[in-house]
Amino acid sequence: MADARKTFSPVEIQRDHQGQMRILWDDGHACLYPYAQLRKICPCATCRELRMPQHQAPANPFQVVTTVTTEKVHPVHLSAVGNYALHIDWSDGHHTGIYPWDMLRNLCPELLPVTPDHPTA
């Protein structure tokens, strides 16, 4: 972290079907990303707007935002965008999410509480 602007790239991205995506980074660090969380933090303009404060009451960031999140969503297709980002096609039809590597790296759930997010529908 002291390295200014050190950028990391994934060497391997695995979709498993346990509700998480696994990224192995070029420094050997592996991170697991729950799909629901990835979907919720989708950085596209539409989703960012939905997360704007005027669209919702002040919320616990870990609360499920119903306008943005589909509980059982999973990626149907992953593709690299140039050499800087991951494009995710979601099972709910949302396909404008581009996740820059540095964003994903910063989100490494080692820094986040990973909670089993399986509401009993």
Ligand SMILES: [Zn+2]
């Ligand atoms: Zn989005």
